[in-house]
Amino acid sequence: MTPAINLLKKNKCDFKIHKYDHDPLCTNYGKEVVDKLNLNEKQVFKTLLVEIDSKELVVAIIPVSNQLNLKAVANTFSCKKAQMADKQEAQKVTGYLLGGISPFGQKKRLKMVLDSSAKAFDTIFVSGGKRGLDIEVKVEDFFEILTPKCTSILI
Secondary structure, three states: OOHHHHHHHHOOOOEEEEEOOOOOOOOOHHHHHHHHHOOOOOOEEEEEEEEEOOOEEEEEEEEOOOOEOHHHHHHHOOOOOEEEOOHHHHHHHHOOOOOOOOOOOOOOOOEEEEEHHHHHOOEEEEEEEEOOEEEEEEHHHHHHHHOOEEEOOEO
């Protein structure tokens, strides 16, 4: 079990685990999930770490089919500047490898923003904490457990 799955179980959430064979040569993790599990790319979300003004890290969760609007993230957290976090730092802070960073069960609880497009679905798919493992979770449970801000953060 991953920390993400353990957190969902602890909170008595109804969720589904979806496993697939990860290709070690693949670096477009979101597209791989969509293709291998035959899912709607707007319903599969990726977890990105962003560094804001004060060198603080925040989590941004967006559909794998879209790109993150860093200016929108900065505005969400009332900052002047936002940039993608260093990959090594992202792994260190979350406790997960790239391509397997889950919004659930991170080593350190960070501020979070979920793109508002998630509200169009009853459930969304996010990484389960390792490559080759996704979790389908109810959007209402996502909000209840992680209490993210919710706004449009897409380009």
